[in-house]
Amino acid sequence: MYDLIPHLINGLALGLLFALLGLGFMLIIGVMEVINLAHGSLFALGAYLALALMAPDGGLPFAFMEPYYALPAVVRYVIALIVGPALVGLVGMGLELCLRRTYGTDPLYGLLLTFGAALVLEETIREIWGSTEYYLPVPKAISGGFIFGDLIYSNYRIYAAVFAAAMIGVLWLFLNRTPYGAVIKAGAHDSEMVRALGYNLKRLRLFVFAFGAALAAIAGIIMAPIWGIRPVVGVDAVIPAFVVIVLGGVGSFWGAVTAGTLVGLVVGLTAAFLTDWSMLSMYLLLLAVVTFRARGLAGKASVLEA
DSSP states (O other): OGGGHHHHHHHHHHHHHHHHHHHHHHHHHHHHOOOOTTHHHHHHHHHHHHHHHHOTTSSSOOGGGHHHHTSOHHHHHHHHHHHHHHHHHHHHHHHHHHHGGGTTSOHHHHHHHHHHHHHHHHHHHHHHHOSOOBOOOOOGGGSSEEEETTEEEEHHHHHHHHHHHHHHHHHHHHHHHSHHHHHHHHHHHOHHHHHHTTOOHHHHHHHHHHHHHHHHHHHHHHHHHHHOBOTTHHHHHHHHHHHHHHHHOTTBHHHHHHHHHHHHHHHHHHHHHOGGGHHHHHHHHHHHHHHHOTTOTTOOSSSSBO
């Protein structure tokens, strides 16, 4: 049991990041009623933008930015965590504007549009950064490891777990303790009622899509040092996000957090002992749960219900 502790920490960090990614996915589904297949590509774009802001050799000809790269790594990392998600949020706004013509039509149109956007984003990334795999450098303070007892623990994995947990807490407070969060939850239940009450539904959808895209970018930046960065990493990300919201129950905030944690722990522990089965394990977990509880662990009719 003692030897399992590092693997449990790794799995917990991965699971909380899956939950954060899944919550952004669920926000967009709840308010827009669109399954955003480009969510994984937005995750990848966030990681690549952070790479460009962190590393002079990040694949971009930014020689004119040499004074910027002279800044301390921790300063560039904070900038990457703010600017990367903000830029991806703008891309999300552009995608939502394209989606507007599909609202009220066959849901298949929205699905196809986001699938096309995912392909465009992936190819754009490949054209700019190529197919080389990168790893996002991080400040010394959160790199390396420390020894406790007879075991070595990764500083970054612990940082990732704490950061993701804090972000989930902030998101819950925003949705449940602020007036605009209440409007988003109401929009997820009945968007037409929100419009009837005088709120600008177009603006709400634009904000929620940008917010969900920014959450995907944040998850991408935090996971980049663990997973690596490559053009197809978005595909690797969107599948766990989908598994998390189905396993947790579409519309349940804490269901998604619980499911994300479970998926991370299962994948992390399987990777430690049966590496080839690590990704398959989350599908087996999903199959086992939906066989006995089709609506997921905490599935309800409402969306974003805490």
